[in-house]
Amino acid sequence: MGEPTEPGPDAAAGRGRAALIEDGVEFDGRDAALLRAVDAAGSVAGAAAALGRSRARALSRIEALEDAYGTLVERRRGGEGGGGSRLAASGRNLLDRYDRLQAVLAATAAVPETVLDGTVTAVDGELAAVDTAVGELSGLHGGSGGGEADDPGVDRERVAVGDAVQVRIGADAVTVNDAASAVDPDATSARNRLDGRVSAIDSGETVSTVRIAVRAGDGGDADVEVAALITAESVERLGLAPGDPVSIRWKATATRLVAHAE
């Protein structure tokens, strides 16, 4: 218990693919490309040609999507140019939704995460407290809406006291504060707080990954490293350098608990 999993750039590595689901119909990148092509070509026929796909199939695919998502494409036959199709407003919204989902997925692949093993000590609604090597942390469990249609196995929505879980802390959610000028803990909504020392700074073009070594309070374990994504400007402004004592802070609502396999 409380064994820290090595954080690292590859902890969240792995590209992914995401799809929206409504009424059992998946909207994936292929569908997004189709809608975009319709928008660009002004007709389903032109879109199918541009994508090298069958026109009849493209049309029936759009109809299948519309059965689940509502009107996506306004089609008109006959008339000027023989007719044509335009993206409906709701179709554009769906594309935006997909793009944002894609952006989130790309971010989780690109953003380092810190993963700590721990055991649940208390559950209060959507929130749970977890005992880890660096002390007690609190985070959200279950997406309360992320039910899996194709994962009828164990329900991994809820956790219970005593469960072994992984605590996932996205590096983009961790705020680094100067240890000296401690912020009044009552003036902010950020709840999880740890003190540590900067152990390494990975400088990117404009964004740096700062690794903070936190003393493992439990037993004589090695230090746990927590990653934080910080703009290079902030690194400069805070004058961060390896060895500096800092205080890190992140919101419980940005912390996810995942039921650990085993």
Add this chain to the structure above:
Amino acid sequence: MGEPTEPGPDAAAGRGRAALIEDGVEFDGRDAALLRAVDAAGSVAGAAAALGRSRARALSRIEALEDAYGTLVERRRGGEGGGGSRLAASGRNLLDRYDRLQAVLAATAAVPETVLDGTVTAVDGELAAVDTAVGELSGLHGGSGGGEADDPGVDRERVAVGDAVQVRIGADAVTVNDAASAVDPDATSARNRLDGRVSAIDSGETVSTVRIAVRAGDGGDADVEVAALITAESVERLGLAPGDPVSIRWKATATRLVAHAE
């Protein structure tokens, strides 16, 4: 430009499905269920039977996965009980990775987000500044790794000055501070900061969604509402009530820019 998109609980709604991708091979919920069943049954044959799937197919699927992800299942034939299979450590890691991805996806579906339309005013590496109705915000663009295998259309990785984009702010990344005790801006790495007034509080069991109305500086537009996920305890501690002036703050690295579809 600067038109605020209505934030709301359904802004990020929509269930999703995610899959890891390596070497063009997708690892999805079905594969995760298979690996979990192998772990539980101790044999591929037993797992296939438990899932009602073909044993031969299950085995060949595992082989296909192992071609891309490395050894996942340690298989042994002959011997006690005729042989059997165990999940390899790397297989367990892959399952954990998938579960975390799934948790992130479920979270994005459950967590409200605020979406603002804007135009890019400056690009500096992975970071970009965007002009919106509530002033200039900075955020990350592109996942630099979220390339889509099935989306060969426009490259939506990079943005350029002048591009219309959507700024996505996850409610779980927004920190609420008491307006009175302003935090020293130089002591923290959080970069985006806005002042506003609490307009509504959606109290959940232990987590509340606080909506903060921010005056649209640009023109006479209506106020923009930004959502923040806060633990109920923090709401209590800060003594938040509708009408209260607050200061909100979130990290540029937790802000995503999405190229807007026209």
Add this chain to the structure above:
DNA sequence: CGCCGTTGTATCGACATAGATACAACGGTG
């Protein structure tokens, strides 16, 4: 040595999905 249940491997058919093709319907335009 034979039994047993498993891992390997190969083959066949069912099924779903996609492309290919053909043709009717539509409604501005010349």
Add this chain to the structure above:
DNA sequence: CACCGTTGTATCTATGTCGATACAACGGCG
């Protein structure tokens, strides 16, 4: 009224995936 390119609709075929089935190889155990 004929022309045109599009939307609808139907049908056939190719392809890939999955289940079903069959059989050889393996190795501990009685």
